Amino acid sequence: MIRSTIHRTIARAGLAAGALLLAAGLMPRPAAAQGSGSATMDTIRQRGQLICGVSTGVPGFSLPDSQGVMRGLDADSCRAVAATVLGDQNKVKFVPLTTTNRFTALQSGEIDVLIRSTTWTLGREANLGLLFAWVNYYDGTAFMVKKSTGVKSAKELDGATICVQPGTSTELAINDYFRINHMKFTPVLIQDYAEIQNAFFSGRCDAYSTDGSGLAVTRFAQGPKADDYVILPEVISKEPLGAMVRKGDDKWFDMVRWTFIALLTAEEEGVTSKNVDEMLKSTTPGIRRLLGVDGDMGKALGVDNKWAYNAIKQVGNFAEIWDRNIAPMGVPRGLNNLWNKGGLQYPPPIR
Ligand SMILES: N[C@@H](CCC(=O)N[C@@H](CS)C(=O)NCC(=O)O)C(=O)O
Known part of the structure; x- marks a missing residue:
C-alpha cells in the first residue's frame, strides 16, 4: 500500500519534472525532431x-x-x-x-x-x-454500358453481371445500391485495369462500374467508338x-x-x-x-x-x-x- 503510494508519487514527480524539462526545451527529443x-x-x-x-x-x-x-x-x-x-x-x-x-x-x-x-x-x-x-x-461511383443494350438507367440493371475491381469501395457501393433497390447482380472481379476493360468491351459483363472519372476517361480513350458506350446518369455513392x-x-x-x-x-x-x-x-x-x-x-x-x-x-x-x-x-x-x-x-x- 505504502509502497504503491510512493511509486505513484515518484511517477507523478517524474511526469511533472518531464513536463518542466519539455517546457524548457531540455528533454531529449525523438530522433525525427532533430531534422x-x-x-x-x-x-x-x-x-x-x-x-x-x-x-x-x-x-x-x-x-x-x-x-x-x-x-x-x-x-x-x-x-x-x-x-x-x-x-x-x-x-x-x-x-x-x-x-x-x-x-x-x-x-x-x-x-x-x-x-x-x-x-x-x-x-x-x-x-x-x-x-x-x-x-x-x-x-462518385457510376456504371457504363454498351449503347446497343438500350439500358438508360441503373435501375434497369437487375440481374446484370458487373465488372468491378476487387478491394475497392466501388464493390461496396454497388452492394448497397442493389440492396436498396431490391435488385440482384453478379460481380465479375478483375484486378488488372487493362483486363477489366477488355472484359467489359468484349462483352463478358453487362456493365462496368468504377469512379465516374475512371469511366469518363475510359470512354474518352475509345476515340471515335466512345459513342458506342453510355455512362448511366445515376451516381450511386460519394467517392x-x-x-x-x-x-x-x-x-x-x-x-x-x-x-x-x-x-x-x-x-x-x-x-x-x-x-x-x-x-x-x-x-x-x-x-x-x-x-x-x-x-x-x-x-x-x-x-x-x-x-x-x-x-x-x-x-x-x-x-x-x-x-x-x-x-x-x-x-x-x-x-x-x-x-x-x-x-x-x-x-x-x-x-
Ligand atoms: N475509389 C475507389 C475505386 C478505385 C479504383 O478502382 N480506381 C480505378 C479506376 S479510376 C483504377 O485506379 N484503375 C487503374 C488501376 O487499377 O491501376 C476506391 O478507392 O476503392
Whole structure:
C-alpha cells in the first residue's frame, strides 16, 4: 500500500519534472525532431526523392506518355509535393499500384504517399493505420454500358453481371445500391485495369462500374467508338479521392495537406505558373504569405519559405493542373471547382 503510494508519487514527480524539462526545451527529443520534425520528410530528404504511389495507368490521372513521362492529376499532385518538400518537381519516383496492393505499399514504407483514386472512408482511416491528408478529386461511383443494350438507367440493371475491381469501395457501393433497390447482380472481379476493360468491351459483363472519372476517361480513350458506350446518369455513392499518408507522422501529414491547400489558394488568388514571379511583388497579404515573401509559413511546416512558390512555378495552381490533365478528357470541373465557383474545394487560410 505504502509502497504503491510512493511509486505513484515518484511517477507523478517524474511526469511533472518531464513536463518542466519539455517546457524548457531540455528533454531529449525523438530522433525525427532533430531534422525537419518528420521522420518521413527526413528520409525523403536523405534519398533526395519522393516516392509516390499512383495507379497502374489511368488517362488523366497517372499514365506515362510516349516519352515515358508520367502524366495526370495524381502524377502532378505527387510532383507538387516533391516541389514543396525538395524544391524540385522532378525529384519523384512513381510506383504503380493496384487496387489491392496500394495500402500495404504505404503501410510498409515502400511509398511515402499514396495519390491513387483512393476513396476516403471511415474503415480505411480507422483500420489501416493510414489517413487522408486532402481530397484531390470529388467523385462518385457510376456504371457504363454498351449503347446497343438500350439500358438508360441503373435501375434497369437487375440481374446484370458487373465488372468491378476487387478491394475497392466501388464493390461496396454497388452492394448497397442493389440492396436498396431490391435488385440482384453478379460481380465479375478483375484486378488488372487493362483486363477489366477488355472484359467489359468484349462483352463478358453487362456493365462496368468504377469512379465516374475512371469511366469518363475510359470512354474518352475509345476515340471515335466512345459513342458506342453510355455512362448511366445515376451516381450511386460519394467517392472523395484523396492523398493518403501513414498515421503517426503529423508533420508529414501537414506537408501533404498544405501542398494541396497552397495549389488551391494560388488558384483562388489568381497566382499561376506564368505570373508567379510578378506576384512576388504583389501587395496582397495572402499572396505574400503564400509565396513566402512575408511570414514564415514554410518554416512552420519544416521546409523552405519558397515551398508554395516552387510548386506553383513548376507544376501550376490547381486549375492549371486540372486544365492540363482532366479538362482535355471532356470532364467538367463540377464539384471539383473552388467553393466560390460552386464547388467543394475550400482551402483554409494560409496564415
Ligand atoms: N475509389 C475507389 C475505386 C478505385 C479504383 O478502382 N480506381 C480505378 C479506376 S479510376 C483504377 O485506379 N484503375 C487503374 C488501376 O487499377 O491501376 C476506391 O478507392 O476503392
